Structure formats: C-alpha cells, structure tokens
Amino acid sequence: MSYRSPVADILFSLKAVARLPEAIRSGLHGDLDWDTVASVVAEAGRFATDEIAPLNRAGDIAGARYENGGVTMPAGFGDVYRRWAEAGWGGVSAPAEFGGMGLPHLVNVACTEIWNGASMAFALCPLLTEGAAGALKAFGSRELLDAYLGPMVAGRWSGTMNLTEPQAGSDLNAVKTRAERAEDGTYRLFGQKIFITYGEHDMADNIVHLVLARLPDAPPGTRGLSLFLAPKYIANPDGSLGERNDLRCAGIEHKLGIHASPTCVMIYGESRGAKAWLVGEENRGLAAMFVMMNAARLGVGTQGVAIGERAYQQALAFARDRRQGRGPKGGEAMSPIIEHADVQRMLMTMKANVQAARGICHLTAAALDLANHGRTGEERAAGANRAALLTPIAKAFSTDVGDEATSLGVQIHGGMGFIEETGAAQHMRDSRIAAIYEGANGVQAIDLVQRKLALAGGETVGSEIAGIRQVVSDVAERGGLGFGATAARLNEAASALEEATRAMLRWLASDQQSALAGASQYLRLFGLALGGACLARAGLAAQALAESGDKSELARVGLARFFAEKLALAAPGLGAAIASGAAPLQSYETILADSA
Numbered sequence: 307m308s309y310r311s312p313v314a315d316i317l318f319s320l321k322a323v324a325r326l327p328e329a330i331r332s333g334l335h336g337d338l339d340w341d342t343v344a345s346v347v348a349e350a351g352r353f354a355t356d357e358i359a360p361l362n363r364a365g366d367i368a369g370a371r372y373e374n375g376g377v378t379m380p381a382g383f384g385d386v387y388r389r390w391a392e393a394g395w396g397g398v399s400a401p402a403e404f405g406g407m408g409l410p411h412l413v414n415v416a417c418t419e420i421w422n423g424a425s426m427a428f429a430l431c432p433l434l435t436e437g438a439a440g441a442l443k444a445f446g447s448r449e450l451l452d453a454y455l456g457p458m459v460a461g462r463w464s465g466t467m468n469l470t471e472p473q474a475g476s477d478l479n480a481v482k483t484r485a486e487r488a489e490d491g492t493y494r495l496f497g498q499k500i501f502i503t504y505g506e507h508d509m510a511d512n513i514v515h516l517v518l519a520r521l522p523d524a525p526p527g528t529r530g531l532s533l534f535l536a537p538k539y540i541a542n543p544d545g546s547l548g549e550r551n552d553l554r555c556a557g558i559e560h561k562l563g564i565h566a567s568p569t570c571v572m573i574y575g576e577s578r579g580a581k582a583w584l585v586g587e588e589n590r591g592l593a594a595m596f597v598m599m600n601a602a603r604l605g606v607g608t609q610g611v612a613i614g615e616r617a618y619q620q621a622l623a624f625a626r627d628r629r630q631g632r633g634p635k636g637g638e639a640m641s642p643i644i645e646h647a648d649v650q651r652m653l654m655t656m657k658a659n660v661q662a663a664r665g666i667c668h669l670t671a672a673a674l675d676l677a678n679h680g681r682t683g684e685e686r687a688a689g690a691n692r693a694a695l696l697t698p699i700a701k702a703f704s705t706d707v708g709d710e711a712t713s714l715g716v717q718i719h720g721g722m723g724f725i726e727e728t729g730a731a732q733h734m735r736d737s738r739i740a741a742i743y744e745g746a747n748g749v750q751a752i753d754l755v756q757r758k759l760a761l762a763g764g765e766t767v768g769s770e771i772a773g774i775r776q777v778v779s780d781v782a783e784r785g786g787l788g789f790g791a792t793a794a795r796l797n798e799a800a801s802a803l804e805e806a807t808r809a810m811l812r813w814l815a816s817d818q819q820s821a822l823a824g825a826s827q828y829l830r831l832f833g834l835a836l837g838g839a840c841l842a843r844a845g846l847a848a849q850a851l852a853e854s855g856d857k858s859e860l861a862r863v864g865l866a867r868f869f870a871e872k873l874a875l876a877a878p879g880l881g882a883a884i885a886s887g888a889a890p891l892q893s894y895e896t897i898l899a900d901s902a
C-alpha cells in the first residue's frame with residue numbers, strides 16, 4: 307500500500323479534539339463554514355498524496371546538489387513546488403490583504419501535517435517561508451510588507467531563518483554576525499550562518515533571509531540582537547527583481563536524513579556588506595524571532611506527527627503482508643506478522659502516539675487562533691498563554707513520539723527495515739532532526755518548566771490540568787465498556803501531573819537544579835496526560851456517533867483505551883522520577899569518569 311494523507315483522521319481531530327466546528331459556530335472565524343474547511347483539507351490531501359509523496363524517495367536518493375554557490379534540487383521538486391504555490395497553498399492562513407486564504411491557523415497546521423507526511427524535505431521550504439512571513443507581518447515596516455510579503459505568501463519567493471552560527475546553537479547569546487548602519491537608513495550585514503534550511507535552492511525566484519545580527523553599540527547577549535531582512539535579490543519598487551545582494555551559499559551539509567532539503571552555510575558581506583532592513587526595533591530582534599520560532603516550533607511538532615503517521619501506514623501494510631511463525635489463529639501456513647501480539651503492540655503504539663500528538667498540536671493551534679481572533683482581551687490573553695504553555699509540549703512530545711514511531715516502523719520490517727530499499731529507514735533518518743532543530747527537545751522542556759508554568763500566576767497550567775480532569779469525569783460518566791480502565795488510568799496521570807507541577811513550582815523558587823533535572827520527564831508526563839485526554843475526547847465523540855447509528859469511528863474508543871492502559875500509565879513512574887529531583891545526578895562526575 308502506498309502512502310495516503312490521513313485526511314479523515316485529521317478532520318476527526320479538528321472536530322472532536324480541537325472543536326473547530328464550535329469555534330466556527332461561535333463566530334470566531336467570521337463567515338467560515340465547516341464544509342469549506344473539510345474541502346480545503348481534502349484537496350490538500352489529494353495534492354500531497356498524488357503530487358508530493360512520489361518525490362519523497364527519489365529526493366532522498368538524489369539529494370540537493372551544490373555547485374558554485376548554487377543548489378540544484380532533485381528532479382521534480384521545482385515543478386511540484388510551482389504547482390503547489392500556484393494553487394495558493396503558500397497562504398492558507400495568511401491574510402487576504404496579502405493574497406492569502408485567511409483560514410484559521412488550525413487549518414494551516416492540518417495542511418502542514420499533510421505536506422510533511424508526503425515529503426518532509428519538500429515541506430521544509432514552505433515551513434520556513436511561513437515562519438519568516440509571520441515575523442515580517444508582525445514586525446516589518448509597511449514598505450517591507452509591501453515589497454516582500456505578497457510574493458512570499460504566493461510562494462514565488464521563499465524565506466529562511468538565520469539564527470545559528472558555529473559557536474551559537476542553542477545559546478544565541480553567542481551570535482556574532484555584525485550589522486552596521488548605512489547612511490540611507492538601511493544596514494549592512496557581515497558574518498557567517500550555518501545550518502540554514504533552504505538558504506539557497508532553485509525552486510523560487512528569490513530568497514528572503516531573516517537574519518539575527520548585532521549592532522556595534524548593542525548590549526551583550528540576546529538583549530543586543532536585532533532582526534534584519536536581507537534578500538538574495540533586492541526588490542525593485544515595481545516588484546521586479548533588482549540587484550544581487552552581497553550574500554551567498556558557501557556549501558551544503560551531508561546529512562543523516564532530509565537529503566532533499568538543502569542545509570546551507572551562508573556568508574553575508576564578503577565585500578560591501580549584505581544590504582538589509584531592520585525588522586522591528588534595534589536590539590529587540592529576539593522578540594521578533596520568537597514569533598517566527600513559536601510558529602515554527604508547532605510546525606516542527608507537526609512534522610513529528612506527519613512522519614510518524616507515514617511510518618505507521620507503511621509498517622501496517624508490511625505487517626499484513628509479511629508471513630512468519632504461527633499466530634493464535636493457528637493453521638498450517640505461516641501467519642501474517644500482524645497476528646503476533648508484539649507486532650500489534652508496536653502498531654498500536656505508533657498509531658496511538660501519533661494521534662495523541664496530533665491532538666496536542668491541534669489544541670495548540672486552536673489556542674493560537676483564540677489568541678489572534680478572540681473577542682475580548684481576556685479571551686485573547688488566555689489563548690496566548692495556552693498556546694505558550696502547549697507549544698514546547700507540541701514540539702517535543704510530538705517529535706519524540708515521531709522518532710519512536712519511525713524506529714518501531716523499522717523494527718516491524720525486521721531485517722528489511724534496515725535495508726534502504728523498503729523506505730522504512732528513510733523515515734527514521736528524516737525524523738531524527740525534528741527533536742534537535744527549532745530548539746532541542748531538552749531546551750523545550752526547560753522552557754516549559756522555567757517560563758511557562760508560572761504564566762498567569764500558574765492559572766494557565768492549572769486550567770489545562772482541570773481540562774484533563776474534565777475529560778476523565780466525562781469518560782467515567784458516559785464512557786461505555788469499550789473504554790476499559792481509561793478513566794482510572796488518565797485520572798492517575800492527571801494526579802501525577804498535578805503533583806509534579808506543584809513540585810516544579812516549588813523548586814523554581816528554591817532548587818533550580820531539581821527543576822531542570824526533571825524537566826524532560828515532566829514534559830513527557832504532560833504529553834501523556836494531555837495526549838490521553840485528546841484520544842479520550844475523540845473516543846467519546848466516536849461513541850456518540852455510534853449511539854446515533856454511525857459505528858464507523860468506534861475503533862477510536864479502543865485506541866483511547868490502549869493509550870490509557872498501555873502508555874499513559876507510565877505517568878506515575880515519571881512523577882516519581884521527577885520527585886527525586888537532582889539528587890541522583892549529583893555524583894555524575896564520578897559515575898561518568900573514564901574507567902580505562
């Protein structure tokens with residue numbers, strides 16, 4: 307079976323978990339109706355399945371190629387990208403004023419998953435462009451918006467994010483790229499950036515780089531960073547391409563995965579300096595960059611969902627086909643391996659984790675929509691705080707389970723999983739970067755604990771846990787026998803989360819090391835409790851449909867039960883690990899000392 311975009315599952319999650327139809331009915335999205343959402347997502351799924359997905363394997367084999375400052379994309383990428391852009395997919399949630407469709411961010415996230423499931427290497431170009439366009443829209447001057455935003459939304463020009471330098475990865479305090487003020491009010495950039503996704507390629511006519519750099523009189527650290535726009539070609543007033551800027555790609559990386567996504571070394575200002583325009587205010591670049599990074603973090607979380615789903619579909623098809631040993635149904639012939647309980651466990655783990663992570667990503671996007679379109683200031687603030695709390699979980703939980711799913715996908719294929727021609731290995735190689743870039747997952751966990759738990763005096767996290775408890779009581783009250791011990795296990799997960807949250811808030815004031823030591827486990831615990839609640843919500847919606855005569859979705863009840871009874875029950879163990887604080891790490895120097 308070849309890959310198909312999971313349109314039905316995505317739509318079900320938008321309805322039952324993120325409750326988009328309710329938001330539409332409440333008037334949050336103007337005159338949008340559900341049928342429009344459903345047809346946009348279905349059309350994205352058709353385009354991705356038919357046009358993008360076939361590029362995935364060929365792109366992995368051919369890879370992007372560098373020569374003399376240029377990057378040639380694998381065959382077919384440019385054509386499909388052009389048709390994708392002409393169909394308007396670059397502007398799903400961009401405002402109509404700049405040529406976008408003006409749809410909710412939730413619909414955009416649904417499409418992001420669809421593009422990435424088809425080819426993560428292809429979808430990185432739109433992902434970075436969207437992030438750059440978002441920061442430009444939020445902080446750019448009117449002149450910059452008029453000159454650059456329209457072509458970016460139209461996909462004719464692509465965008466990049468330039469943060470990383472050899473000495474400045476997770477820690478942007480160390481950024482050295484220099485900006486100088488020019489007499490005409492523009493700036494000149496000098497420096498080197500590394501690992502810049504789609505920094506150079508031949509799919510778009512122009513590339514708009516957003517670059518973090520430091521002015522000569524800037525304060526040290528991140529407080530001295532400013533954000534600049536430096537295009538490959540400077541736009542003429544009539545919108546045509548003008549002078550070639552003083553910036554170039556000096557090479558691309560040879561990587562474990564996403565071979566068709568060019569990861570570029572960029573050199574700015576080898577002679578007169580790369581001409582650049584300030585985005586936002588001087589020395590306030592990090593705030594602007596955060597707009598871009600937050601959107602991109604949710605996008606990267608969505609990549610974890612997408613690639614996990616693709617690996618699941620492939621493993622399921624293989625497990626139905628491959629015969630080895632005898633399953634419980636017996637008989638003379640060998641059984642398809644899907645009849646073995648351990649293979650069922652692996653497939654169910656893949657599916658349950660992917661759908662839980664999808665739910666979390668959808669809740670995050672719905673919160674962003676509330677932050678942008680809420681009717682009252684209070685509603686918008688609550689939406690913004692919820693999105694801020696959930697973004698690190700959406701990013702790190704989803705990419706971790708994406709990695710686990712792709713690894714299980716290889717395992718299910720047995721030895722053939724380790725052989726490149728099945729394609730299972732490509733998913734594992736491609737997915738691995740998502741837990742690293744856009745802020746390594748350990749850094750996401752620190753962000754969650756150090757910055758997000760205290761939001762609104764702890765009210766934001768409190769209301770998230772109350773929401774999980776509400777789902778628990780709904781399952782306890784209304785859930786049928788098919789839910790098994792779902793309510794009990796999710797209740798334990800919610801209690802473990804509540805207790806760990808109290809410990810974290812205490813430690814933040816008195817014992818930072820204990821908070822940091824448990825941060826990643828805390829994020830996982832949060833993902834398990836919230837992901838379990840997402841699946842239980844979907845299960846309840848499926849049960850309600852069945853009660854009205856449509857039993858087609860009932861398998862969702864069993865999936866919620868599997869997640870609660872087999873995966874979320876790790877929550878109390880994680881809670882205990884968090885409770886032991888930093889003490890077990892204290893003698894790390896002795897334990898990790900070389901014993902040779």
Ligand SMILES: Cc1cc2nc3c(=O)[nH]c(=O)nc-3n(C[C@H](O)[C@H](O)[C@H](O)COP(=O)(O)OP(=O)(O)OC[C@H]3O[C@@H](n4cnc5c(N)ncnc54)[C@H](O)[C@@H]3O)c2cc1C
Nearest residue numbers: 467468469470475476501502503569742743744745746748
């Ligand atoms: C394929 C690819 C594409 C990329 N695309 C872009 C791009 O488009 N634009 C861009 O600017 N950058 C990009 N990057 C860079 C990427 O964002 C960085 O690699 C990432 O932020 C990690 O930085 P680093 O590699 O320097 O790792 P380091 O910062 O050296 O970290 C190494 C490890 O140490 C741990 N760690 C580091 N700091 C802490 C801390 N404070 N607390 C706890 N643990 C910590 C983490 O586990 C981390 O994985 C890309 C990288 C790759 C490989």
